Amino acid sequence: MTRTERQNLMKGLAFISPWIVGFAVFGLYPLGTSLYYSFCDYDVLNKPVFIGTLNYQDMVVDSVFWKSLYNTFYFAIFSIPLGLILALLIAVMLNQEVKGRSIFRTAYYLPSIVPLVGVSMIWLWLFNGDFGLVNFALSKIGIQGPGWLTDEAWVKPTLVMSGVWQVGGTIVIFLAALQDVPRALYESAQIDGASAPVRLLHITVPMISPAIYFNLVMGIIGALQEFVRPFVMLGGSGPNRSALFYAINLYQNAFDYLNMGYACAMAWVLFVIIVLMTWGATAASRKHVYYGGDS
Amino acid sequence: MGEHHRKTSRRRQNPPSRGGAGRLVRFCGSALTLALLGWLLVGLPGCGNDQPDHTPDGRVIVRYWEKWTGFEAEAMRAVVDDFNASQDRIFVKMLSVSGVDQKLLLSTAGGNPPDVAGVWTHTVPVFAEKGALTPMDGYLRDAEITESDYIPAIWACCQHRGFSWALPATPASVALHWNKRLFEEAGLDPEKPPTTIAELEAMAEQLTVVEQMRGAETVRVRFPDLTEAEKDAKDFKIIQLGHSPKEPGWWLEMWGFWFGGELWDSDRKITAMSPQNVEAFEWFANYSKKYGRRNLDTFGASFGNFSSPQNPFLNDQVAMVVQGVWMYNFIDQYAPGMRWGVSAFPSALPAGSAPVTIIESDVLVIPRGAKHPDEAFEFIRYVNTRGPMEKLCLGQRKFSPLTDVSDTFVPQHPNPYIEIFTELARSTNARTGPRLPIWTEYADEMRAATDRMFADGATVDTALGDVQKRVQRRLDRVLRRWDMVQDDRLAEWDRQ
Numbered sequence: 001m002t003r004t005e006r007q008n009l010m011k012g013l014a015f016i017s018p019w020i021v022g023f024a025v026f027g028l029y030p031l032g033t034s035l036y037y038s039f040c041d042y043d044v045l046n047k048p049v050f051i052g053t054l055n056y057q058d059m060v061v062d063s064v065f066w067k068s069l070y071n072t073f074y075f076a077i078f079s080i081p082l083g084l085i086l087a088l089l090i091a092v093m094l095n096q097e098v099k100g101r102s103i104f105r106t107a108y109y110l111p112s113i114v115p116l117v118g119v120s121m122i123w124l125w126l127f128n129g130d131f132g133l134v135n136f137a138l139s140k141i142g143i144q145g146p147g148w149l150t151d152e153a154w155v156k157p158t159l160v161m162s163g164v165w166q167v168g169g170t171i172v173i174f175l176a177a178l179q180d181v182p183r184a185l186y187e188s189a190q191i192d193g194a195s196a197p198v199r200l201l202h203i204t205v206p207m208i209s210p211a212i213y214f215n216l217v218m219g220i221i222g223a224l225q226e227f228v229r230p231f232v233m234l235g236g237s238g239p240n241r242s243a244l245f246y247a248i249n250l251y252q253n254a255f256d257y258l259n260m261g262y263a264c265a266m267a268w269v270l271f272v273i274i275v276l277m278t279w280g281a282t283a284a285s286r287k288h289v290y291y292g293g294d295s
Numbered sequence: 296m297g298e299h300h301r302k303t304s305r306r307r308q309n310p311p312s313r314g315g316a317g318r319l320v321r322f323c324g325s326a327l328t329l330a331l332l333g334w335l336l337v338g339l340p341g342c343g344n345d346q347p348d349h350t351p352d353g354r355v356i357v358r359y360w361e362k363w364t365g366f367e368a369e370a371m372r373a374v375v376d377d378f379n380a381s382q383d384r385i386f387v388k389m390l391s392v393s394g395v396d397q398k399l400l401l402s403t404a405g406g407n408p409p410d411v412a413g414v415w416t417h418t419v420p421v422f423a424e425k426g427a428l429t430p431m432d433g434y435l436r437d438a439e440i441t442e443s444d445y446i447p448a449i450w451a452c453c454q455h456r457g458f459s460w461a462l463p464a465t466p467a468s469v470a471l472h473w474n475k476r477l478f479e480e481a482g483l484d485p486e487k488p489p490t491t492i493a494e495l496e497a498m499a500e501q502l503t504v505v506e507q508m509r510g511a512e513t514v515r516v517r518f519p520d521l522t523e524a525e526k527d528a529k530d531f532k533i534i535q536l537g538h539s540p541k542e543p544g545w546w547l548e549m550w551g552f553w554f555g556g557e558l559w560d561s562d563r564k565i566t567a568m569s570p571q572n573v574e575a576f577e578w579f580a581n582y583s584k585k586y587g588r589r590n591l592d593t594f595g596a597s598f599g600n601f602s603s604p605q606n607p608f609l610n611d612q613v614a615m616v617v618q619g620v621w622m623y624n625f626i627d628q629y630a631p632g633m634r635w636g637v638s639a640f641p642s643a644l645p646a647g648s649a650p651v652t653i654i655e656s657d658v659l660v661i662p663r664g665a666k667h668p669d670e671a672f673e674f675i676r677y678v679n680t681r682g683p684m685e686k687l688c689l690g691q692r693k694f695s696p697l698t699d700v701s702d703t704f705v706p707q708h709p710n711p712y713i714e715i716f717t718e719l720a721r722s723t724n725a726r727t728g729p730r731l732p733i734w735t736e737y738a739d740e741m742r743a744a745t746d747r748m749f750a751d752g753a754t755v756d757t758a759l760g761d762v763q764k765r766v767q768r769r770l771d772r773v774l775r776r777w778d779m780v781q782d783d784r785l786a787e788w789d790r791q
Binding site: 132 | 425592595596746776
């Protein structure tokens with residue numbers, strides 16, 4: 001490295017140092033310490049005491065841990081595909097040449113910018129078992145609605161349903177991808193007599209597969225970290241812990257029960273789960289994701 | 296490729312210069328590095344204690360975090376103002392802080408806590424055991440404050456592991472509140488509340504009104520007037536309920552107290568499964584069997600917020616509730632025309648036993664690492680003298696935790712039943728949540744268990760058995776840690 005290069009490197013580093021310092025202090029350091037604390041008995045107020053893998057062993061026999069994991073997966077399995085399909089369909093519709101298209105686009109994106117806590121409060125009222133609007137509407141067609149937020153069996157489906165309302169972010173990414181699909185492909189398919197659903201399935205979906213893949217990965221990460229809505233709508237755990245999601249369980253252990261060591265261990269387990277699932281999604285979609293420009 | 300091309304050509308146009316521009320870049324780089332270094336050396340902004348220690352007139356500033364907002368905070372503020380006016384050495388700066396326990400935890404862990412914090416009695420063992428509070432024994436000795444100055448159950452709330460950690464602000468006890476008009480409508484004597492669990496059950500049934508389909512017609516009847524078949528089918532809608540052990544649902548984990556149950560042996564064993572607790576929760580779960588879980592859920596979903604006219608007790612939906620001394624404030628605000636009464640909630644203890652209540656108290660503590668503990672105690676001591684304490688209790692509409700009460704206190708008090716709450720607090724059966732460092736977790740487990748009994752169809756034995764196992768395992772772990780540190784800890788507390 002010449003003197004100039006070294007100087008340039010130093011200058012470069014100096015200019016990005018705010019980020020480096022920020023990442024080191026607020027990213028790397030907490031990551032490292034949380035890994036260490038996960039092997040400790042740590043309650044925030046006292047010095048951590050090293051206890052080996054006891055936290056991880058406790059997790060294996062902790063029925064509440066498994067319940068929270070089950071709740072989270074239940075939520076993810078329904079909310080991710082539902083969100084993706086719905087977002088894709090809306091994006092395809094918003095991509096049509098119709099009058100007032102930009103108004104529709106704005107309207108469908110709007111829910112995504114509403115603060116989550118405010119939205120949660122509104123869902124709370126809509127899904128009220130006794131005088132909620134949802135049950136009122138159902139009663140008009142002769143159905144007695146369930147106690148959406150009081151009946152253990154309905155709590156998670158309610159959260160899934162209220163979650164898909166905010167798919168605006170996903171829609172935007174799909175929309176952007178849709179604009180890049182060459183018109184020629186549709187035209188030639190049309191000449192060959194392909195119907196609209198066939199064109200969607202065989203042209204649109206393969207052509208925007210990178211966007212689907214990206215949204216899938218983001219969906220997995222988001223769903224496994226679901227926190228705000230169950231926390232606000234069900235006060236943390238819901239009837240018989242039916243809405244105790246992984247992130248809420250982690251938060252309760254860390255800040256309500258002061259089992260910070262255990263919470264750190266939970267965080268690392270969640271990290272491993274997310275890595276594995278993302279890797280799984282990547283492996284599964286490798287043959288199906290088409291990046292334009294590849295040979 | 297195009298991008299790369301553009302970058303190269305731009306660079307060619309502006310070759311690295313040894314002139315003005317280059318110097319400027321170098322200067323900027325160095326300045327930035329220096330600034331960053333300085334920033335790191337001085338400490339991250341917001342992490343240091345940059346608050347002034349003294350007022351302009353030289354008084355020591357005591358920082359006081361209080362959990363209350365609203366009229367309770369105003370009542371405390373008035374006492375703080377009086378204290379400040381009486382002082383030329385100390386100035387208390389009170390701040391209403393939401394989520395005070397978590398903020399206290401983090402600020403104490405970070406070494407920058409307030410000097411005084413207003414927390415709850417259940418916070419005391421958790422924080423004390425973890426060494427986050429300053430023991431007050433030395434201060435109490437110097438100030439000649441002793442156990443006999445306080446209602447015993449309240450004094451006990453401030454103790455942990457043989458040390459005193461807090462002094463009370465305002466205490467509260469709970470009692471049965473009943474709606475006299477609904478009693479009259481049900482043909483009951485409005486001045487005679489239930490005195491045994493059996494009477495409570497019978498009255499609750501009489502006070503329960505349901506809508507039942509009979510043929511094509513919907514009729515409104517009282518629960519005892521349903522036929523046995525209708526009671527079994529539970530195909531009715533609850534319009535008004537006599538009593539629900541889930542309303543308001545704030546002490547579900549402690550129902551055992553009214554049956555003589557304990558939640559731990561005051562040492563190392565959890566006793567969630569004691570026969571008295573099992574009996575209590577059989578009684579609790581029986582509500583679900585009697586009125587139907589779905590019916591109760593739907594009815595419960597119609598309740599408005601606690602602090603609103605739609606509170607189920609205030610809008611005649613539930614006739615009898617167990618509530619605290621504060622309930623008067625809400626009745627006064629949202630249902631001023633209501634005719635209501637207060638008495639001890641009936642217990643399953645033998646006739647003639649002292650009445651049962653749960654007692655809790657707001658308390659004032661000095662966190663570990665407080666900058667001005669002596670001045671902090673000076674303020675806490677002031678609050679715990681008769682005049683200021685009565686002013687605070689009248690303002691917050693509670694009763695005084697002190698044994699020495701002035702003659703004017705009760706006549707001045709707006710709550711017509713204040714003496715009943717004081718008497719309950721003095722009862723030998725005035726109980727508190729177990730003073731365990733894992734009580735929050737224990738209470739959550741108990742609540743989850745009550746859900747299971749009510750909804751999941753789990754038997755009381757199974758649900759409580761699971762709590763017993765889980766919480767005992769947690770307690771064992773906490774005690775193992777305590778055993779390792781207790782000698783050091785006790786010696787350290789003794790020194791302080």
